[in-house]
Amino acid sequence: MALFTAAVGATxxxxxxxxxxxxxxxxxxILVYRRAWLVFITGFLExxxxxxxxxxxxxxxxxxxxYAGKPVDYREFVxxxxxxxxxxxxxxxxxxxxxxxxxxxxxxxxxxxxxPLRTVDIAVGEILWNQLxxxxxxxxxxxxxxxxxxxxxxxxxxxxPAALLIGSAFxxxxxxxxxxxxxxxxxEKVTLAMMPMFLFSATxxxxxxxxEWLRWIVExxxxxxxxxxxxxxxxxxxxxxxLVSVVYLLAFGAIGLVVVRRRLDSxxxx
Amino acid sequence: xxxxxxSAPATPPTAPAGLVSGALRMGDYWLTVLARTWKxxxxxxxxxxxxxVLALGVLLGEFVEADPATLEGADSYLAFVxxxxxxxxxxxxxxxxxxxxxxxMVKWQRIYFSMIASxxxxxxxxxxxxGFLMLRTLFACGVFLLVLAPFGVFETWWGVLTxxxxxxxxxxxxxxxxxxxSLSIKGEESFALIFRxxxxxxxxxxxxxxxxxxxxxxxxxxxxxxxxxxxxxxxxMLALGEIDWALAAVHVGYLGLLAGVCWxxxxxxxxxxxxx
Amino acid sequence: xxxxxxxxxxxxxxxxxxxxxxxxxxxxxxxxxxPNGAGKSSTMRMICCVSPPSGGELRVFGMDPAxxxxxxxxxxxxxxxxxxxxVELNVYDNLFVYGRYFGLPRAExxxxxxxxxxFVQLTDxxxxxxxxxxxxxxxxxxxxRSLINRPEILVLDEPTTGLDPQARHVIWDRxxxxxxxxxxxxxxxxxxxEAEQLCDELVVMDQGRIVAHxxxxxxxxxxxxxxxxxxxxxxxxxxxxxAKVEDLAERVxxxxxxxxxxxxxxxxxxxxxxxRDLSPVxxxxxxxxxxxxxxxxxGRTLVD
Numbered sequence: 001m002a003l004f005t006a007a008v009g010a011t012x013x014x015x016x017x018x019x020x021x022x023x024x025x026x027x028x029x030i031l032v033y034r035r036a037w038l039v040f041i042t043g044f045l046e047x048x049x050x051x052x053x054x055x056x057x058x059x060x061x062x063x064x065x066x067y068a069g070k071p072v073d074y075r076e077f078v079x080x081x082x083x084x085x086x087x088x089x090x091x092x093x094x095x096x097x098x099x100x101x102x103x104x105x106x107x108x109x110x111x112x113x114x115x116p117l118r119t120v121d122i123a124v125g126e127i128l129w130n131q132l133x134x135x136x137x138x139x140x141x142x143x144x145x146x147x148x149x150x151x152x153x154x155x156x157x158x159x160x161p162a163a164l165l166i167g168s169a170f171x172x173x174x175x176x177x178x179x180x181x182x183x184x185x186x187x188e189k190v191t192l193a194m195m196p197m198f199l200f201s202a203t204x205x206x207x208x209x210x211x212e213w214l215r216w217i218v219e220x221x222x223x224x225x226x227x228x229x230x231x232x233x234x235x236x237x238x239x240x241x242x243l244v245s246v247v248y249l250l251a252f253g254a255i256g257l258v259v260v261r262r263r264l265d266s267x268x269x270x
Numbered sequence: 271x272x273x274x275x276x277s278a279p280a281t282p283p284t285a286p287a288g289l290v291s292g293a294l295r296m297g298d299y300w301l302t303v304l305a306r307t308w309k310x311x312x313x314x315x316x317x318x319x320x321x322x323v324l325a326l327g328v329l330l331g332e333f334v335e336a337d338p339a340t341l342e343g344a345d346s347y348l349a350f351v352x353x354x355x356x357x358x359x360x361x362x363x364x365x366x367x368x369x370x371x372x373x374x375m376v377k378w379q380r381i382y383f384s385m386i387a388s389x390x391x392x393x394x395x396x397x398x399x400x401g402f403l404m405l406r407t408l409f410a411c412g413v414f415l416l417v418l419a420p421f422g423v424f425e426t427w428w429g430v431l432t433x434x435x436x437x438x439x440x441x442x443x444x445x446x447x448x449x450x451x452s453l454s455i456k457g458e459e460s461f462a463l464i465f466r467x468x469x470x471x472x473x474x475x476x477x478x479x480x481x482x483x484x485x486x487x488x489x490x491x492x493x494x495x496x497x498x499x500x501x502x503x504x505x506x507m508l509a510l511g512e513i514d515w516a517l518a519a520v521h522v523g524y525l526g527l528l529a530g531v532c533w534x535x536x537x538x539x540x541x542x543x544x545x546x
Numbered sequence: 547x548x549x550x551x552x553x554x555x556x557x558x559x560x561x562x563x564x565x566x567x568x569x570x571x572x573x574x575x576x577x578x579x580x581p582n583g584a585g586k587s588s589t590m591r592m593i594c595c596v597s598p599p600s601g602g603e604l605r606v607f608g609m610d611p612a613x614x615x616x617x618x619x620x621x622x623x624x625x626x627x628x629x630x631x632x633v634e635l636n637v638y639d640n641l642f643v644y645g646r647y648f649g650l651p652r653a654e655x656x657x658x659x660x661x662x663x664x665f666v667q668l669t670d671x672x673x674x675x676x677x678x679x680x681x682x683x684x685x686x687x688x689x690x691r692s693l694i695n696r697p698e699i700l701v702l703d704e705p706t707t708g709l710d711p712q713a714r715h716v717i718w719d720r721x722x723x724x725x726x727x728x729x730x731x732x733x734x735x736x737x738x739x740e741a742e743q744l745c746d747e748l749v750v751m752d753q754g755r756i757v758a759h760x761x762x763x764x765x766x767x768x769x770x771x772x773x774x775x776x777x778x779x780x781x782x783x784x785x786x787x788x789a790k791v792e793d794l795a796e797r798v799x800x801x802x803x804x805x806x807x808x809x810x811x812x813x814x815x816x817x818x819x820x821x822r823d824l825s826p827v828x829x830x831x832x833x834x835x836x837x838x839x840x841x842x843x844x845g846r847t848l849v850d
Contacts, residue, residue, distance in 0.1 A: 036459055042466040053474035054326070060484045061347070063335045074333075188313050195318055199325035209329045280658075283648035283695035285616030291649075298652075299643035302635060384630035384691075386596055388647035389616040545596050546557070 025125025026132065044137040047086035048144060051079055054204060067206065068237050076150045080230035081203035083141055083163050087134055088223050089194065091167040094130045095174030096190045100181060109268055119264035123257060127171045131164045138163040145234065153236025162233055162246075166226040169249045172256030173222075179263035197223040222252050285389040292394035293401060296385075300402040314366070315410045319359045320417055326479065327351045328421075342481050343512045349423040353433060353509035354478035356414055357501040360437040363407045364444035365469045369461050372399075372452040382544055392541040396533065400445055407441040408434065425511030433508035436522075440501035443525040446532030453539045472498045477506075500524045547572050547699055547730050548593060552602035555588045562588040564754035565602060572698075575721075575731040577745035579738065579836060581846065585754040586734035587627060590703050593732065594624050607698070620648060623697030627704045629684050631676045631691070637663070638672040641691055648695040655694070662690040666720060682713025689720065700724060702733040706740060718743055738836035750836075752844045762836060769842050770834035771796055773812035777805040777819060777826040787824065794818045799841055808838070 059074035201223040225245040286292030331347035344350035375381045424430045476498035504521040507513045548570040555563040563585040570576045578586040591597035595615035645655030663669045666686040706714040742762045750758040795807035812831030
């Protein structure tokens with residue numbers, strides 16, 4: 001079923017010369033996407049579709065919904081969940097499928113490492129690109145929320161950096177995992193991890209729907225932290241817990257980046 | 271070392287006598303493909319739909335007002351959403367099987383070109399491919415329905431059985447246009463677009479998760495024109511046991527016509543691609 | 547087996563085949579020699595019933611491809627220019643499913659696969675994935691696949707293009723055995739050595755037309771001298787020097803990198819060149835080949 005199946009067409013290699021910064025990689029990705037602008041624009045639609053369908057269509061039948069002790073509109077509850085989930089999905093798809101393709105098939109990075117670029121530049125460059133795109137998507141989504149009168153607090157502005165944090169963290173971890181993959185069959189496992197996180201991380205219903213023991217498990221998953229962080233911001237009720245989520249996601253992404261650097265060194269610089 | 275020689279008395283190779291006998295010659299091809307690929311599809315075919323039912327039907331369903339008046343006659347949200355998801359699942363299979371795999375057979379591996387060098391023609395190839403798609407979908411949806419059965423969301427056994435068979439029609443109504451699309455495009459970037467602008471909005475707005483009446487009078491009509499709504503509504507009527515037979519006939523006619531026209535066009539398009 | 551009269555093929559404004567007459571007798575290895583774009587592959591595709599002729603008449607086994615395509619294809623073996631193997635299936639399965647397309651019983655296909663794998667020397671690769679095979683092995687597998695129905699005519703479009711010399715020799719050896727076993731071979735090539743090695747009879751095609759027809763040896767005798775003297779001078783000098791040696795040979799061809807002097811005694815030509823105080827960087831005397839025939843007929847080289 002449609003779980004943000006952002007099946008992005010495989011990107012095409014373009015030779016790049018000289019320069020010594022991750023920014024070049026970013027520029028390369030922009031060049032590639034410039035020729036696929038329709039793919040770029042439509043990439044932002046999926047969370048919007050979910051918001052309209054589940055948030056509004058199903059939301060019309062949801063009654064007596066409460067969050068943090070206050071009654072809230074179901075659509076206001078779902079919208080931030082979609083921001084966090086789409087930040088994860090977009091990053092993970094890029095960091096797994098597209099990254100794998102570049103790594104294994106079009107040998108883009110081998111060509112880049114023949115230049116003064118370092119492996120860490122490659123990792124950071126890829127994530128920067130993901131986040132630039134993700135930032136545009138989130139901002140557009142936030143504008144839609146404002147237009148639909150789903151935002152009532154200035155805290156909501158912080159949801160943009162929050163989404164970027166979620167995306168970067170998942171992007172780094174996704175890339176780290178991709179370096180261990182050997183065939184396309186392994187991506188079944190990515191789906192197996194993404195899909196339940198998307199469905200069960202309090203995106204569509206509060207954690208209180210779970211029994212106590214299950215609730216604890218859900219609360220320590222990275223997407224849950226992201227969803228709660230975004231929700232506290234768009235609903236304008238940040239807490240110390242928000243800070244915990246930020247630290248958690250920072251650590252999660254940092255671990256991913258360290259691993260990806262080591263792995264790329266050993267895969268590409270042999 | 272044996273050379274090329276007529277050792278054993280051979281059955282002479284022949285042109286197929288008819289459409290079906292020709293398509294059946296491809297049975298072993300599709301079985302071999304299945305033996306190679308079934309593992310890759312286990313999660314998307316069986317686990318994903320189950321998780322959706324659990325997350326949206328059961329858990330979110332707790333928060334949805336269970337009023338048969340607003341749920342098209344269902345007495346719980348789960349009972350409402352489950353048949354919709356079955357039909358949406360059939361559609362998803364059509365999209366995933368008729369996009370990249372088909373494109374690869376035209377463009378990357380060019381397997382269709384090897385098939386056409388044998389006595390088989392485009393009509394045989396399309397019949398075998400869609401026949402296999404249908405069997406595969408019936409199996410996947412059959413398992414899905416069996417999993418749903420213990421939740422007590424079905425009214426009658428014959429209703430479920432008919433709903434199951436209906437999925438064969440639903441998958442053809444989507445499989446044939448998507449096949450036609452995949453045979454017609456120039457580059458694979460177009461797939462991202464039909465997933466994002468076709469499959470996903472269809473899944474989300476065709477009465478699968480909420481009654482199309484919630485869309486407002488204008489958009490409701492638009493949603494009702496979508497083939498998925500036709501399939502979802504037909505499946506739901508059968509599962510809930512509240513059948514408007516005239517409407518059911520319209521649904522069957524709509525889906526059958528769509529499948530038939532696109533089938534015919536797909537055979538022609540494939541012929542043009544392979545024979546020039 | 548095959549006869550064509552005034553056969554034409556056009557794609558929109560482009561005329562790929564401009565009226566050719568061909569007749570192929572049973573048991574013959576028949577070649578179409580010509581550069582890329584000469585219309586060879588289009589002709590093959592028409593014979594294989596996957597490209598309707600735009601004009602003229604074509605009969606394969608006495609049948610019309612437009613009407614009896616499937617019946618003709620049941621008796622043809624086709625080895626296309628680009629491999630169309632299912633790279634995700636293994637070697638054995640590729641052959642098995644293909645045999646089934648011809649309406650052959652499973653047991654018979656299985657027996658046939660054993661024979662064919664042996665014939666193309668891939669028996670120990672039966673369970674290997676096609677993706678892991680070398681280019682030469684893939685080509686041999688494609689040939690084995692095209693033989694699964696014991697075809698009366700085997701059509702090979704550029705059978706060794708893109709292969710290394712060693713792999714080419716293996717393929718030529720297998721094709722030669724097929725020829726001896728009485729299979730009619732129809733092949734296109736732009737390699738003159740391939741045409742000389744394999745073909746009993748060939749036509750030279752250029753720009754959609756047949757420009758010559760005969761046996762390899764006959765064509766050489768008819769359109770070229772016995773020997774050729776090749777002279778290589780400094781870059782850019784060839785055009786100017788051609789006039790100075792013109793009278794030494796029956797015919798002189800100027801190529802960008804050398805001069806070709808056609809004569810029945812090449813050594814004598816070289817001596818005469820030296821006696822005129824011309825000092826080529828390198829010289830070579832060789833026998834005439836189909837390459838020379840093509841050059842003479844069209845003024846162009848085969849491989850460009």
